[in-house]
Amino acid sequence: MLSFEKFSKPGIVQIILALLALIGLLTLPLYASRYAIVLLGNIFMYVVITVSWTIFSGPTRYISLASAAFFGIGVYTAAGLGMVLPLPAIIMIGALLSFCVAVFVGGLTLRLRGIYFAMFTLGLVELIVTFLRWWEVHYSGTVGRLVVSVDNTTVYYIMLLILVLAILTAHLIARSKFGLALQSIGECEEAATHIGINATLLKVVTFAISAFFMGATGVIMATRWTYVDPRIAFDLQLSFMPMVMAIIGGMNQLYGPILGAVFFTYLEEILITRFPYYYMLIFGFILVVAIMYLPKGVGGLVQKLWAKRSGGKNAHTSS
Amino acid sequence: MRILQAEGISKSFGGLAAVSHADIAVEQGEIVGLIGPNGAGKTTVFNLISGAIVPDSGVIRFKDAKINGLKPNQICKMGLARTFQSVKIFSNLTVYQNVLLGSLFGREKNVSSAEAAQEADESLEFMGLSGSRNVLAGDLTLVNQKRLEVARALATKPELLMLDEMMAGLNPTEVAQAMELVLKIKEQGITVLMIEHVMKAIMNVCNSIIVLHYGEKIAEGAPGEIVTNKQVIEIYLGEWKQADV
Numbered sequence: 001m002l003s004f005e006k007f008s009k010p011g012i013v014q015i016i017l018a019l020l021a022l023i024g025l026l027t028l029p030l031y032a033s034r035y036a037i038v039l040l041g042n043i044f045m046y047v048v049i050t051v052s053w054t055i056f057s058g059p060t061r062y063i064s065l066a067s068a069a070f071f072g073i074g075v076y077t078a079a080g081l082g083m084v085l086p087l088p089a090i091i092m093i094g095a096l097l098s099f100c101v102a103v104f105v106g107g108l109t110l111r112l113r114g115i116y117f118a119m120f121t122l123g124l125v126e127l128i129v130t131f132l133r134w135w136e137v138h139y140s141g142t143v144g145r146l147v148v149s150v151d152n153t154t155v156y157y158i159m160l161l162i163l164v165l166a167i168l169t170a171h172l173i174a175r176s177k178f179g180l181a182l183q184s185i186g187e188c189e190e191a192a193t194h195i196g197i198n199a200t201l202l203k204v205v206t207f208a209i210s211a212f213f214m215g216a217t218g219v220i221m222a223t224r225w226t227y228v229d230p231r232i233a234f235d236l237q238l239s240f241m242p243m244v245m246a247i248i249g250g251m252n253q254l255y256g257p258i259l260g261a262v263f264f265t266y267l268e269e270i271l272i273t274r275f276p277y278y279y280m281l282i283f284g285f286i287l288v289v290a291i292m293y294l295p296k297g298v299g300g301l302v303q304k305l306w307a308k309r310s311g312g313k314n315a316h317t318s319s
Numbered sequence: 320m321r322i323l324q325a326e327g328i329s330k331s332f333g334g335l336a337a338v339s340h341a342d343i344a345v346e347q348g349e350i351v352g353l354i355g356p357n358g359a360g361k362t363t364v365f366n367l368i369s370g371a372i373v374p375d376s377g378v379i380r381f382k383d384a385k386i387n388g389l390k391p392n393q394i395c396k397m398g399l400a401r402t403f404q405s406v407k408i409f410s411n412l413t414v415y416q417n418v419l420l421g422s423l424f425g426r427e428k429n430v431s432s433a434e435a436a437q438e439a440d441e442s443l444e445f446m447g448l449s450g451s452r453n454v455l456a457g458d459l460t461l462v463n464q465k466r467l468e469v470a471r472a473l474a475t476k477p478e479l480l481m482l483d484e485m486m487a488g489l490n491p492t493e494v495a496q497a498m499e500l501v502l503k504i505k506e507q508g509i510t511v512l513m514i515e516h517v518m519k520a521i522m523n524v525c526n527s528i529i530v531l532h533y534g535e536k537i538a539e540g541a542p543g544e545i546v547t548n549k550q551v552i553e554i555y556l557g558e559w560k561q562a563d564v
Contacts, residue, residue: 196425
C-alpha cells in the first residue's frame, strides 16, 4: 500500500461518525432555533475559510493573509450581481473570480517567502479596498451597496454544501501525491524543484483552489448583510482569525483546523454576548495560553492522548 | 558520446566572477571529478548546469539539447539529477517519502503510483537505507542523510548524476563505502560528475578530472596527468601536500 498520505486513511469508525454528523446537520433546521441556525452558519463560514487556508498554507508554510481579499471578492460579486442573476450562478462567479485573482496574484508573488509573502497578501486586501473606493466614487457615485437577502435556512444549507466540498477537497489533496509535494515545498523548496516538482505551478494552483472556496463563502455570507461597503466586505479579521484558528487547532490533521474554527467561533460568540466589555481581553488570554501550552494545537493534543490510550501503537502514524 | 557539454559559461555575482568562460565536457559512462580550492566556483558550475541559476553567457547542452534557461524541474525530468553540498532533505517526511517524491515527479513520463513506490524501494535498497524506511529523514545520521539525498536523486532515474561533496565530513570507512557506491552507480550506466575534496577518492574512482581555479578551468585530464601537472601542483595540490604530508 502507498503511504504518502498526510492523513492516515479514515477508518470505518471515522466515516460513520462523519456521516452521522452530516445527517444531524442536515436535519437540524427542522427543529433547531433560528439563533442556532444563524450561529452554525457563522461557524461553517470560519471552518470553510480555515480549512481552505490550511490547504495551501499548512503544507507549504507560506503564510497567506489574503483570506479577507478572496472572501471580499465574493461579497462584492453578490452585491454587484445580486439583482440580476440567480444565487447559484453568483456563487460560481464569485468563486471563480477569487480563483482567477489568486492565479494572477500567486503567479506574481509566490516567489516571495516568509514574512514578505505575508506582508504582500496583507497589502493585497488594502489594495482592493482602496481600488474599490476609488472605483465607486468615480464611476458609480456611491460607496456602499445593497445586497439581496436570502433566508437563513438557505444560507445554512448552502454553507453546509460548501463546507462538505471544502473538507473533501482538502482531504483528497492531502492524500494525493500533490499533497506530499506541497509538503516537500514547505520543507525545502530548492530540493523539491530539483527532483522534478514544478513548484511554481503547484503553489499557484493550490493557492487558487483555496481562494475558490473563500470566494464562494463570501457570496453566500454577503446575503446576511443588507448593506456592504469595502471596509465591511474586506474585513481584516477574516485574514487573521483563520490563521489563528488553524494554528491553534493544529495543522497536522484535517480535524485540527475544523476543531480550531468551531471552538473559536463559538467562544467568540459566548464572550461577546456574556462579557461584551471584556471579551477581547479574555479572548487574548485564551489565545496566549493555547499558543504557550499547545504548540501542536488541539489536534496535536488529541493525537497525543490517542497515542497514550492505544499504548503508543499509533504514535508514528503521521508526521 | 558527450552527455554534457558546457561551452564558455560565465556567471558573476555583483562584480565577482564566480565562473568565467569555463568549458566543461562529460563523456557518457564516465566518472568525472571537479576539483579546485575553496571558492573556485565548483558549486556555481553545478548550480548553472542544474538550472538553479542562469548563466550570464555560454551554452549548456545535455544529450545535445540546450538546457540553459530551463527550470530545474524540467532539467531533472530530462535525466539530470544532483545532490547538494549542504544536505537538503525533507526532514519532517519519512525516508521513504523523500525517495518516493523523486520517483513520482522526477521522470519524463508519468509513472503509476505502484511503479513509483516500487522504484522508491529499489532506490532505498540500492543505497542501503531499507532499514530506515519509516524513520523521519531529519533523524538520520549525516552519512545516511547524504545517502538519502543520493537515493532520492537516483529515484528520478537520471542519466547524469552530479554529486556535490558527498564525502565531506565522513570518516575513512564511510569514505571507502561511498567510493564503492559511486562505482556501483557507474555500473548502472549512470554518468557521474562529482565535486570532491577527498583526493584519495577522486584519484581512485575518476576517469578524468577537471580543475577549476578562480572560476577558470586550468587543467583537465586523467588523474595521473593531473597529479603531475605543474600548474595544478602549484595552486592546489602543492598547498594540500604541504599541509598534509
